[in-house]
Amino acid sequence: MTERSQDTPADGERSRTLVESAYSSLRHEILSGHLKPGAKLRTEELRLRYKIGASTLREALTRLLGEALVTAEGQRGFRVAPISLSDFSDLTNVRKMIETEALRQSVLAGDEAWEGRVVAAFYRLSKVEERLAESAQAISNDFEQRNRDFHQALISACASPWLHRLNAMLYQQSERYRRISLVNRDVPRDVHAEHQAIYEAALVRDVERVCRLTGEHIDNTLSVVRQVLTRDAAVHEPKPGRSIRERTPAGKHAVEKI
Amino acid sequence: MTERSQDTPADGERSRTLVESAYSSLRHEILSGHLKPGAKLRTEELRLRYKIGASTLREALTRLLGEALVTAEGQRGFRVAPISLSDFSDLTNVRKMIETEALRQSVLAGDEAWEGRVVAAFYRLSKVEERLAESAQAISNDFEQRNRDFHQALISACASPWLHRLNAMLYQQSERYRRISLVNRDVPRDVHAEHQAIYEAALVRDVERVCRLTGEHIDNTLSVVRQVLTRDAAVHEPKPGRSIRERTPAGKHAVEKI
DNA sequence: GTCAAATAAAATTTCGAGATTTTGAGAATT
DNA sequence: AATTCTCAAAATCTCGAAATTTTATTTGAC
Known part of the structure; x- marks a missing residue:
């Protein structure tokens, strides 16, 4: 059973495809600082959060890669682009x-x-x-x-x-x-x-x-x-609530947490 | 039945992930002009050509989107970025x-x-x-x-x-x-x-x-x-051969086939 | 106890079928 | 003839399980 749920788009987005609305949401979360610089973006967690398939999420993240808002490494997934x-x-x-x-x-x-x-x-x-x-x-x-x-x-x-x-x-x-x-x-x-x-x-x-x-x-x-x-x-202080678990990448100046 | 075939990378690529090597191949084909400006990039065809899954191909194309080598529209798939x-x-x-x-x-x-x-x-x-x-x-x-x-x-x-x-x-x-x-x-x-x-x-x-x-x-x-x-x-002239699946984007010089 | 290999757990990447949308050819209407 | 409607073929988009790789933990030898 593969029914499309077509859930109401997160905020005020009326993007057509799911990829597009996931992309918009993620971009907003990164720009606003809700997703912290350097934070690991685990597909599993985001997948559940946005209620979309793995590939769809992956494609959204790849779009952000082109805007230098996320980074990607080999087989090690995505991260929010660090700031300095x-x-x-x-x-x-x-x-x-x-x-x-x-x-x-x-x-x-x-x-x-x-x-x-x-x-x-x-x-x-x-x-x-x-x-x-x-x-x-x-x-x-x-x-x-x-x-x-x-x-x-x-x-x-x-x-x-x-x-x-x-x-x-x-x-x-x-x-x-x-x-x-x-x-x-x-x-x-x-x-x-x-x-x-x-x-x-x-x-x-x-x-x-x-x-x-x-x-x-x-x-x-x-x-x-x-x-x-x-x-x-x-x-800086660690964010309360169910946050995305993460390790601070070695040796970065600590603008990690907001 | 989902065995990874890990076919020999097209040319001299030793990219790690399949997405990366598909991305490299596609980029090379676009830069070299083998894939013509404005041409439609049908996932089905490319999928078979590169022997990869739909999502993998899609992600590779999305990467090229960030480099302005392809364009994407709504539910209408990808195209090689036009030139002018x-x-x-x-x-x-x-x-x-x-x-x-x-x-x-x-x-x-x-x-x-x-x-x-x-x-x-x-x-x-x-x-x-x-x-x-x-x-x-x-x-x-x-x-x-x-x-x-x-x-x-x-x-x-x-x-x-x-x-x-x-x-x-x-x-x-x-x-x-x-x-x-x-x-x-x-x-x-x-x-x-x-x-x-x-x-x-x-x-x-x-x-x-x-x-x-x-x-x-x-x-x-x-x-x-x-x-x-x-x-x-x-x-260049639009060849009147059979089955032109390709509409030349308005007013573009027909550098479709090289 | 320390280091390294072996094993287990977790995360990423890939696949291809199925759901949805677009397209276009022919029928019906104006 | 031109426009709209219908509907099947073709293409795009999405999903989630399976394969693979990375990371963490345990085990074993010295």
Whole structure:
């Protein structure tokens, strides 16, 4: 008997195939930090959790492999991709280069429709930033979404699919670091002011200024994450409840636990 | 009855898992152009060809998805990623940026061991380039291998894993275009002279010159591929033979069969 | 007691049949 | 003729047990 159960998709996913929804769920759990960096991903446990077959789960994990959110080794299964300060530092530099270039092209090529997207995205971002001071934790999903939309809108007039592709990948990676840092503690920073400055420079088509400000903006994120990660290296605690059993891979700096 | 046959790996692959060797074989077939851009990848057929299970094949294809060598849609299976002039043009620009930056860092940071790798790789490349005139087709595998090694050696002192990762991806993509062009017809170009110029500039640590030359080098490849692709766009005709299971994706030049 | 081989337990990988969906050819309707 | 409907063939997607490998534990020799 092999009836497809077609269980209700975990969250708000309406992906068609089971692989796709498992992929979405797993990605969300990794990005949000619920699945911890370096953690072993045992097929058996995940299989039961998501109520899917072994191959289906395996395929979902393989997709994440291509996005560098999980690692895979020989006959030793999958792990959540580890994080490290040096990785994030590297990531930040490369992302600065890519996003800046995309931005340059976009601001130069942007038409009226582009302006409209930027204005709209900035407005929505501002709204959520107002509420960010109090309940940083609660609305971090909202904020991340709109922050991504804003950055995306800014470069949306860039005509290069490859720049978009690479940028999306790097942005997702850095989003992971940001969210992991956010969950731990929130380091205040006037991120709204930075966004506003970028926004205004974009609309007056001051390319050099937009690029410079965005570069600094990205760098500031590095600073914040650096603070959190170095501080947490000492503090961490094992997660309560039925958690995925795991061994800390040898010699990694202890950003393992969130 | 589920015995593992562990058939001899296709070529020189000694990958551990079946997924890995299927992945390698498929990648090679796509890069070499044996599997044509845009072609449908029917699981049934491939399954029989490689003598592996459905899920195993599926996982191998999913890996290629992450490298943008295949595309996948909903419940409609996999296809070899299509190619186009505009894609290659875009690819070339982005790759120029990435590889140039990696090169800059590498030449600045390169130590004696780096010099050694560059010298060795250049020597091996030169050897194969001597023979390139006659049997371009026959030794294209050799040439591509050593060409990749040479470019890799040049940037091997770059300390950024992300630059390496992105560069590897872009290089592989452009390799695909180069090989497809090569198989069709060979457009002569004094590629050896270009390599030599880059080589010499690298060894005397003339960063700006290395980057400029490499940029031009990459651009030249674009020109060559452009010639071949535009020429072939006309030559090919949808063969009216029986049972065209294959719809040429809209407006693509028909590089289906090589 | 220590080290290594043997054995047991656990986890990963693979298979292929069956469930589901898409496709396309012909019938029926407008 | 063009569009929609029907339904069978073909293809994709999913499952879970079986095969294989890795990891942990025990046993045995020195």
